[in-house]
Amino acid sequence: MDLKSKHAAPVLTDPVPVSKSRLGISSLLSYSSPGAAFPSGLYLTIPRKKPVPGKLDDVRAAGWLDAMKASSPPRKKLTKDFNIEITSEDNDVAYSSWMIKYPSALTSFENIMNYAKGKRIALFLDYDGTLSPIVDDPDRAFMSNAMRIAVRDAAEYFPTAIISGRSRDMVYEFVGLTELYYAGSHGMDIMGPVRDLACADDHPNCIRSTDKQGKEVNLFQPASEFLPMIDEVFRTLVENTKGIKGTKVENHKFCASVHYRNVDEKNWPAVAQCVHDVLKDYPRLRLTHGRKVLEVRPVIDWDKGKAVEFLLESLGLGNSEDVLPIYVGDDRTDEDAFKVLREGQRGYGILVSSVPKESNAFYSLRDPSEVMDFLKLLVEWKKSKKGKGAL
């Protein structure tokens, strides 16, 4: 199969409209590419360098570099023992104003539970930056054992799924809990429960399979035809970026990630240009921006939001008034899930962020440790309900 075409340009970034002035917060961090969507200098001042003929202008024009700079909260200071991102005092005022719009899910817990009365909660959790802190080495993004216990306990009471940009196998290795459902590759690789024949009947890319414990499951891979293409692109990206110190390329089966967190900022244009040049040959692939990572994925109408809908359906919880889905995530790709919940008026998105960000979420949590506290509160709440005889 000819996996590439020399004649078409790739679909570039996926800008999300951002209103910066609603809260009067000038430091609002944008998920989208400011260079592409806004007048220059709105969020970041990108110094104008003399263009390298025919080369770096491509990625500048496409807004990639601006998006790369805006893609993760700046590291103000690092604690000695934990390599995690935290905000400085300067940002606290902006953060407090931002929380008027995105209240803490901890302090609003009672409100959330009032709404949850008589409903079944379904939990959806992102992995990186939500269950594990953001660290320099993606291979070492371990979740703490305390977090693992909190997730396991929550899964005992609520159907719980992890939806990650990583490959499904990799995220399962990190989490290691058999009681959950897993979706990898930004929802393009879902292993869900077998309820009835609906999955196979409704979706051509859904097959019956068995999980690692030998349990029968439905495996839904809407981008399965892209497997050889992603593999080819992954190998090309590894080859083409190997001269750029600090670059790391990951193969997540139905998408590939090019990390530049450990690349000297002066070499970011070279990283971007490499990815841009490779993508030019693959019009059926597109680029999205994550936290200090460029992600190459198929142009298909599928994302974490669709994955949430699919899982709800598979769990027998779709289109049901008495179900309250809660999705906790920190990344731009999680916005698709927040949007599905918000627009369908079905449940709550909770954004994990230590800096103000425009979002489709309803609530916020500052960091993974607050996510753990929230999960514990959910379990306590459920236990107290059980104690009172209500299930």
Ligand SMILES: O=P(O)(O)OC[C@H]1O[C@H](O[C@H]2O[C@H](CO)[C@@H](O)[C@H](O)[C@H]2O)[C@H](O)[C@@H](O)[C@@H]1O
């Ligand atoms: O959907 P997620 O589970 O949040 O996965 C998104 C990406 O997470 C990983 O990268 C991010 O976390 C790394 C470890 O903390 C960090 O080093 C990197 O800068 C972040 O972008 C993962 O490696 C990516 O492939 C995922 O797409």
